[in-house]
Amino acid sequence: MNSLKSSDLILVKNAFREYYFKYNNLVEIPPRINEREFGFRSFHSGMIRHLSFENIRQVHATLLRDTPFDFYSSNAFYNSPASPMQEKGWKGADLIFDIDAKDLGLPCEASHRYEMCANCGEIINSTVLPCQACKNSAIRIESIPCKNCFLNLRREVNKLIAILTDEIGIKDDSISTYFSGNSGFHLYVNDFSFHSLDSRARSDLAGYILGNGIGPQVIGVRNGPNNTVSIMFPRTGFKYGWSKRLAKKFRIEQTSSLKLIRYVNKLGGFDAFSKYLTDYAKEVGIKIDPHVTIDIHRIFRHAGTLNGKSGLSKLRCVDIEHFEPLDAACLLNDSVVQVYVKPSTLKFQLKGHKFNISHNKVRLPTYAAVYLICKGLATTVFPGSC
């Protein structure tokens, strides 16, 4: 954000302030608000952490007074949330999952991915470094998620919810799904029994969802001498979880030990089978960001606030199947501003409008201009409205 010129900052900040005036009802009240750490990234002075608020009115007041670029609250509850980290007194933390389009490895990504110089913001080609304009070699990558991205994200979220409810045992109504305000979804688990889990336990949980660390023993394949195998099927059979998924993949039942041995040997023995299994689990596992789930001291974008990477709102999705993030979460005003768009061509969709830009100098509604400015893909030509 600091690389934005002052007229960009004014435009974005004014649009954000107007949002907090109009939509403060969207800013959610987290459970145990007075036990959470808050923080924000301001337009001018970087990150401020270790704040605490007694009630939502104080949150609203801060959003209006400081109009932050990004506003965060902790997943953790503390005895003393405003104290330095070592003195906060950790009491527990929400369990959170993050699914982002960048982690899905979608083929469409290349068509809406932009590389810029991290220093001067010029559109560059990462194969031709350093930047011709400023000779800097650091690159910034931005993506404009498309319909296909959100289609796949929804599928991934639904798969995650199925695992959380059927296997992890979390009640459907304890899971809240949010559009992150950019290119992903956050799932919050409001289940008291998970609050006390430490990072190691959460890491194990994340590993289960990703399929990390899976071993052949999960379907009963055991290592014998000289790369031979023996089979001892799990006593619970193949009814549940990973053993069910793998049994389906290998088309085996509890009477198919010879078939499974043949399969393992065909792949090259125990070690090769382990490798195959690892790759397969990685492929079918849910593409969550494990760092988010494991971190029990993190501050997360607060629900109902704007995402400084896009100007879109982080919003709760009641019905994800019919939730269109680029329409529902685009809540900035429509007044027209003139901007300079850096890429020579650019296609995107916001608030039900399709934008197909083929000139550098264009007039756009504020919400679209802010979207591109936040992504570093445009800059104001004249400050304020036209």
Place this chain on the structure above:
Amino acid sequence: MSLKLGTVDFAKYPFLNEASKFLAESHLELDEFNRPEMEYIIDRAASRVEVEMQGKLYKNLEKHEVEVLTFLAALLIVKLTRVEQILKKHCLFEAMRAESFLIQDLRNERDEKKKQLLLFEIFKELFKVNVDLDPDNPQIFRMKLTDYLARSSHFHEDGWKIVNRTLHDGYVYLDADEIVRLVRNELSNLIYDKIKTMPLSNIPQPILEKANYLAFKFKPISEYKQYANMDNPPCIEHALELMSKGENLPHTARLMLATYMLSIGKNVDYIVALFRTAPDFNEKITRYQIEHLAGHTGGLTRYKVPSCSKLESEDLCFRTSDCGEISNPLKFRRKKT
């Protein structure tokens, strides 16, 4: 529930509340350990501690009157030695002894109600953990995922990761030996607390003599001071201090300590000696593991000291202002020197 645990269960699990009740009902006074017929009990208790100090399980099982009294005498003896290493080791081996009986009982007991009673008395009453029998197969046990994770995440073997377990509807499915292994540390801590809270008055002379004998015989070989060094970062000093108290360090802390010592040039013998105070110390296994970390065996890769951020995520970081912004414990030493 009309079903009750039998006296044979008190013999195997003398730490159970029911066994304590039995002791209370028999109105035993500590003075009675001075009586000549108690000599057998006291000798048995001392020899139990002695066997444990040699790193072995005391397997002999007698009738409940003998076992409950031996258990009590052993607790008193261990407390009176005032040697933390003896105390910790005794607690761990008592937990492992109970574990071996419990595995057998859970495997062999055909009466489902009796099995459920054992599960209730041990897991629910002592550790507040619900363990059920699988409704489809009473040979299989199941535990709530959150209860499982709170315990299993301290184990480093891949088999304990939930991705390698059967997981359904918030329950993890386990065999008898697995379910029992999960609570070993808690059982050890329970016995430790029992010892720590025992009042020490009117101690019978024969008990005191045995305690003095064992304290002399098993006086710690290594002392924390021997390894402590101003140049060590606080995480290492903290681990060394815990070792000196006979604490059972988690695998991650042992890895940190061993890789650190190797990196500052200590040899395998030195590091093996350092781990001698661990309650579950086994020289052969410890030597093998350290040689592996040193890159002398296995893939011949020398393991690095974990980074500060990794240690922080494992609750092993005890950063002080002296650490500054270092990213690895080794940098503390370089900074100091």
